[in-house]
Amino acid sequence: MEGENDVYDDMNLYITQENFIVEPNGQDELLVIGRLDKVTRVQPKTSQLINQRPTRRICGILGTIHLLSCDYLLVATHRIFVGVLNNAIVWRLAGYDIIPYIPNAIQRSENSSFLKMLRQTLDTKFYYFSYRYDLTQSLQRQHENKVPKVMPGLLQRSDERFVWNRYVLEQFKCNNMQRFQLPIMQGFVSINQVQINGQTFFWSIVSRRSVERAGTRLFCRGSNDLGQVANFVETEQIVEFNGQRTSFVQTRGSIPFQWQQLPTLRYSPKPRLTPGKDYLAACTAHFNAQLKYYGKVVAINLINQKGVEGELEATFARLVRELNNPAVRYEAFDFHHECRKMRWNRLNILIDRLAYEQDSFGFFHAFDNGTLVSSQQGVFRTNCIDCLDRTNVVQSMLARRSLTAVLQKLGVLHIGQMVENASTSFETIFKGVWADNADLVSLQYSGTGALKTDFTRTGKRTKAGALNDGKNSLVRYYLNNFADGRRQDGIDLFLGNYIVNDSENIIQATPLETPRGWRYYMFPSVLLIAVAMFFATMTYPSEFNTENLLFMLFWGAMIAVSATGILHYGVEFVQWPQLFPVTSFHSA
Template identity: 30%
Template sequence: MQFLEGYYIILITKRRRVAVIGYHTLYKIEDTTMIYIPHESVRITHPDESRYVKMFQSIDLASNFYFSYSYDLTHNLQHNLTDPKQFVARDLFMQPDNSASVEINDSTKLFTESVVSKNKFNESESSQYFGIRTYPHKKFVWNLHLLNEALKTDLHPNWILFITHGFISQSNINVFGRPLYLTLIARRSNKYAGTRFLKRGSNFQGDVANEVETEQIVHDFRMSSFNNSHFTSFVQMRGSIPGHWKQEMGKMVAKPAIIIDFFDPFCETAGAHFNDLLKRYGSPIVILNLVKKRERKPQESMLSDQFNTAIKYLNQFLPVEHQIVYKTFDMARKNKSNSNVMEQLAGIAKNVVSKVGIFHNQPTYFTQKPNTIIGRGDKQFCTRQTGIVRTNCVDCLDRTNTAQFAIGKCALGYQLCALGVLDTPNLEFDTDCVRMLESLYEDHGDTLALQYGGSQLVHRIKTYRKTAPWTSQGNDIMQTLSRYYSNTFSDAEKQNAINLFLGLFKPNENRPQIWEYATDYYFHHVPNPFNSRPLTQWWEMGVFKCLPYAYNDVTKACFELIQVHSNDVEMIDGFVDYYRPNEFNMLMDTFALKLSSTVDFMPICTVNYSPFAVRTRPDKRREEILLKGNAIKNPSVTGQSSTSSAASSTSSSDADSSDDEETMNSDGSPDTMSKASASELITFKSLFPSTEEVYGFKITRPSKEDILTYKKHVLMGKRAKGTALRLFPSNRSIKPLSNFSSDDAYKVKPPTVCEKSKAIYQNYVNLGIHGPKNPSKTDMEIYRKYASFKH
């Protein structure tokens, strides 16, 4: 990086493993250092250099920046597992994801099937393994500007490390010892990136503010090989409403007025945005709009109407099967009217997930039901996800995160069905698995809200589930104040730092400095060049020919084939990187044992160890006891407030003074406190229910027979101990069966294994490689006798 003096080099000094995908390890940056390269004797000082350095360092690289040596974090799993379709010359300045569309013909597909798919990790008799180098998706590379000097030279690709920004977390769904790793990856776009109120809408190229791609991966970790493992994934995204609008922060108000900069009669900006989505994900594009639809003073509803009009206009020029699906859900009004928001979101989620499907790379099991496998199948994979679910409110913060959790919960059910764990894709809320998923999405939402909102989430998933404790209102107020302070006082400096980090502004002595500009509008809004396509053709022809599949998947390119495990090539070995056989480590320090698991969410006194078993929470049981007839729950007990919290933001306000409807219950009655409920006394039994009500068993005093049986076992143990001392005195050594002749920390000589044990293990290995063999005649005869006996 260079400002007004010489170059600096930014080094990653500490890293932390946060996730594994197959053998590939994903790291989070923990610490960096910035070193000035020229010697101090030749340094020419500049008065503004220190201010630029301080501004650049305000982007905390130790906060939610991730990388991997062997896995492409800038693309989703489906794209990474797709075979490349063409070879191109190595040019890292080339941007295949933003380049003009090429014609798709049969020769391109034949080239892939005949050449590349046979060379990518080809397990032939000669044991030659090949990998490929592909281009990253530059929209999610945050250090692209910092690599410019490296990309200008003929530097070896091993030295080029792409950094992504967002959120990554991984947990283990422990199904009776079977490890299923659930990974949540959020990639934040570097296009039109910035803070909450300073970046709204979209630029002329169709890049929207606050765009984040969220990928939910579930894979069976019993086999850690990347190519042969059982993977499922689902991708969704969030982003601002594509259009030219803003909110001015000049006045000291919590909710600045929404202003339309100018109207786009031919919807060119929205067309450019959805053309990019078709190129990356295919069709259909499903939009879930959570913006308010009815207000006394039109604000959010004005944006919603404009968005709806743009979708109707763009759909005129697409075939019916590829048209954009538009769904609206006034989440704030539904929550205020005491409706079951999560139940309604679950219905919407099931509908939209079934439209786009999930990615599943392995063949289905014979016993799986057809309606549990969703997605578009092809020759390479069982199913592909074609299309994307795009969720937005105004800020893409609180409401958006809750809706994405509901969609992710629905997708998780289908993913577990594809892995053969569940028979039906239905997951109940009060299960260990869903509670773990809720925790992941809470952390996901908090991280993204801190990045472009200045505080954590104000209204959480528990708020919309009506399970948030009343004590959380104080925290909500503090989060709202923190967000308001950040938006008013510190966002301008933070926006300048982002523009500097991404290279949108390059310091120059002969030009005004970045803090002297009144606005950064022209840093992000570059006028579009002359477009030769007619206005009615907002999509590119090459993109259109690939539908419903993604153009980026169909035209995937690689620029180098690499022989893996070759002595001539230095590269990262995923097996060695994960297991570290050359290091002496403690077993408890391994990543698999430190990983969060559904066992952590399991009650202590339980007899059902399934992560999909419904756990009845004590507070829920207490709510059921207090709730008689149509009486409303006591807010001091259930944790709900009878009045709306004042801690709200533009994104997540449940109560809005501009609403023109009286707050109503789900049955249509006014929201008034029932006298019977208010006067009902709270008993000790209701506050502390018995174990039989909560866990399903009752603690009783043991019977006399059980006590006598226990005493017999104690006496037998004492007598056995005395007999053992008489038979084996202390001066007599007892040799165990597994005796090692030499055993220390450096060398061990294992005992000899008999041929019978070797044959059993070899049959076990062959079963995993080649599958089960046909049963022998003796086994078939035994089965016939058994079947005839049963009939």
């Protein structure tokens, strides 16, 4: 039964000269969006639609955004069923449309660039939503925030950290359109009906990517001055069984102080501390927020403790000591050193170290009628350098250990029985879902699937998995250096970090036309000519003589000089974000 605070789902969109009119099926009210005056209002349905035929069916209002030529309406047009969570259907966004308020507005070239950015961001896999269930809040937060009588709309009661279209929804500036505002979450959702020991239950994973300091892998690292970190993800494991629900939450996020690893065309640019910053203040602000949301925190740091990552590890350890907060514990584990030569069984050393805290943190457990059995008292906050590959491996192992405790408490597992030994079919599902979670979170941040997922999927490291990791690493290299600048711009545009100014390229310069230096054109041109001439001289000599050898040596030297120049001035060849200067990129 539809509740009075649910968001409308199936709707008809009418497009007239003056208005967009949205008609929810079976309802007696309309949403009218002025195309000329830009005024949005909800009004009773009377005779407005007589003799009108709907332009199209839609399944949600995503927001509105102002670009250079005019405003644009964002609507969800297609959806894919994911599953049922907490008695509510969860959907995945499968199609959208961007409709101009003024169809014949003068199109400026920069506007098409903004539209491409917007589409690239909305094309990112995957966005999820529900018309009834708040996907942005964990079960425990929903229980703690429960209001007995009057509930606000779905957008209004959501966790603003995880609503990706909050900015574009709030641009309507209409106070009574809650049932038309469809919040979407980026991340990963998997809902599975499974069976162990003859008992059937639902096991789900929900990963929520934060909009705070959102960005791409090398352009968005560490923390800003407010303590908000890059690639912050909250992952919740949910079990629903026999009128009971349990939840176990973990988080991941970049190392929480100001550091950078900007692309330079080198395969692995060196991470560096951002000079002139108050690292302790940022770290303190970050952990204060974590303590507020999750209780006690164990910060698991999986980066290398020597080499280029060593300075970051030492700084993190020092800052946690200086915090001097008994509710925050630091646990360093050099993943690559400990597990070298594919000795991944050594990860159990880390899990054993964390066993006491995991048992004391517990998990959220409540009955459907609201009766609370237990709450989760703390959280494991895991990071590696990217918070992707190593992080996901450790999170899946902590989740497995928690799931064993949950299923024993619910009576699904016998006392002493481990979940990995209880059901071969469920073990396959468990590994596959956690590997899919790794791939999706990695795709959203780095542009490729995760590394090391062969271990997550099979329980062991394989040579085929290592080869696939090599391929993904090369793709990451290309994307991070030559494609992520525009992708970062699209994220900032969609989230409202950058506001389009109508005077761009008229009164003031547009940021989309950042001039390139002479090296950007000269070195690649010389390289291409030199490569072509070298192979031409080597392949088609009328006769091989000293003159041909000198030509080959000359063009070979030109190849070396131009390639060295490109690497030396690598930062000039990277595709940088254009909406924010790189020197101050997300620094505050």
